[in-house]
Amino acid sequence: MPDALANLRSLVRIPTVSHQDPADTDWAPFRAFVALLPSLYPATHGELTLEIVTEHSFLYRWKGSTDGPPTVLMAHYDVVPATDEGWEHPPFAAEVTGEGDDRVVWGRGTLDDKGALVAVLEGVEASVLAGRTPRCDVYLSFGHDEETEGSGARAIVDLLQSRGIRAGLVLDEGGAVVEDVFPGVSGPIAVVGVSEKGILTLTVEQGGGHASTPPRLSATTRLARAIVRLNRRPFRAGFTAPTLEMIGTLGAHARGPLGFAFTNLWLTRPALLAVFARLSDETNALIRTTQAVTMLRGSQAANVLAERAVATVNIRVAIDSSVADAVAHVRRAIRDPQVAIAVLHPHEPSPVSPTNGPGWDLVRRTIRETFPGTIVTPYVMMAASDSRHFTRISDCVYRFSPFEMSTAERASLHASNERLRVSTLLRGVDFYTRLIAGL
Numbered sequence: 001m002p003d004a005l006a007n008l009r010s011l012v013r014i015p016t017v018s019h020q021d022p023a024d025t026d027w028a029p030f031r032a033f034v035a036l037l038p039s040l041y042p043a044t045h046g047e048l049t050l051e052i053v054t055e056h057s058f059l060y061r062w063k064g065s066t067d068g069p070p071t072v073l074m075a076h077y078d079v080v081p082a083t084d085e086g087w088e089h090p091p092f093a094a095e096v097t098g099e100g101d102d103r104v105v106w107g108r109g110t111l112d113d114k115g116a117l118v119a120v121l122e123g124v125e126a127s128v129l130a131g132r133t134p135r136c137d138v139y140l141s142f143g144h145d146e147e148t149e150g151s152g153a154r155a156i157v158d159l160l161q162s163r164g165i166r167a168g169l170v171l172d173e174g175g176a177v178v179e180d181v182f183p184g185v186s187g188p189i190a191v192v193g194v195s196e197k198g199i200l201t202l203t204v205e206q207g208g209g210h211a212s213t214p215p216r217l218s219a220t221t222r223l224a225r226a227i228v229r230l231n232r233r234p235f236r237a238g239f240t241a242p243t244l245e246m247i248g249t250l251g252a253h254a255r256g257p258l259g260f261a262f263t264n265l266w267l268t269r270p271a272l273l274a275v276f277a278r279l280s281d282e283t284n285a286l287i288r289t290t291q292a293v294t295m296l297r298g299s300q301a302a303n304v305l306a307e308r309a310v311a312t313v314n315i316r317v318a319i320d321s322s323v324a325d326a327v328a329h330v331r332r333a334i335r336d337p338q339v340a341i342a343v344l345h346p347h348e349p350s351p352v353s354p355t356n357g358p359g360w361d362l363v364r365r366t367i368r369e370t371f372p373g374t375i376v377t378p379y380v381m382m383a384a385s386d387s388r389h390f391t392r393i394s395d396c397v398y399r400f401s402p403f404e405m406s407t408a409e410r411a412s413l414h415a416s417n418e419r420l421r422v423s424t425l426l427r428g429v430d431f432y433t434r435l436i437a438g439l
């Protein structure tokens with residue numbers, strides 16, 4: 001465990017930045033990352049077998065003492081781009097500030113998701129050195145392009161499926177231990193996620209020309225109108241079964257009027273739905289499919305009309321909906337046949353994993369042992385992860401990062417000043433060590 005910080009710093013310093021177009025990715029850091037791991041975790045590499053999948057993703061197998069459904073522990077080692085702008089410390093320097101329990105390691109990937117990868121490997125390394133052998137096989141699945149397409153994880157699932165392997169438990173990044181997120185509930189809450197969403201692109205094409213004689217409705221104007229119309233038509237709101245279970249779990253710990261509202265849904269459900277819609281962006285996203293315009297592209301010059309204007313709209317589909325429903329909603333909202341809609345990399349919402357049975361019980365028990373006094377609740381995960389591919393080979397896919405994250409730390413994901421408290425990292429190592437002991 002004392003080496004966990006040093007190992008994380010070594011891996012964060014390798015800029016494994018993935019890009020949407022693989023041709024734009026520098027693969028040398030990815031090769032360096034994989035080459036470094038055996039020296040950091042020699043016992044793991046002596047005991048587990050390693051397969052490289054699609055050149056850059058890797059799958060470890062830790063053979064168990066008996067036959068039975070294996071466990072898959074997941075992480076990814078690619079990161080989103082980062083420049084020095086806006087960072088207090090360079091994003092790939094892995095600098096450490098503070099003293100003792102207040103130390104913080106700064107850098108792209110500390111939270112997303114090299115910190116989890118290190119916590120998994122530290123837990124395995126400690127277990128191997130202690131002479132432990134799991135009852136059933138344990139696989140470690142580390143993807144190389146989770147931030148873009150997830151082709152590495154998909155290929156790993158294809159490989160396992162071709163071998164007839166079905167996992168009894170899959171655990172990937174996702175929820176975390178949070179506070180001050182749900183009104184009326186004090187103390188730490190561990191949210192374990194279950195659902196994921198998709199993406200589509202809006203495009204419009206129209207003749208270009210000189211900006212001094214523009215048409216009445218240029219391509220950019222038509223696209224802007226479509227965006228405004230879409231923004232005015234949010235998707236319908238509703239409580240899904242996992243969200244209702246979350247409300248019931250938290251309601252038992254809530255104080256004041258919200259405690260009453262959470263535990264008397266037969267009476268308060270419509271009012272509570274309105275509260276969730278207005279309370280915060282996070283609670284609003286829990287109750288509906290969300291839409292966000294993330295990219296815009298038009299003309300390449302100030303005095304030239306755009307031949308083609310393009311907007312990328314990120315759609316996260318609620319688990320009681322579908323990609324087809326989302327596309328239909330967008331068409332109705334835009335009301336313009338000249339706006340062409342193309343669907344890129346669609347993924348249907350993931351099946352809901354059970355909140356009972358051996359897999360769930362082990363995750364919940366390990367959370368409670370690692371984070372005493374923490375409330376454990378299921379929730380609908382609003383982001384996407386590589387674990388969505390594993391629902392093909394497991395009914396029990398859970399998304400939980402064993403880290404305590406403040407509001408500011410969660411805001412640093414995919415943004416500047418991403419960082420991880422050293423005490424949090426070590427607690428994550430403890431989590432995986434305990435989890436492995438229960439396998």
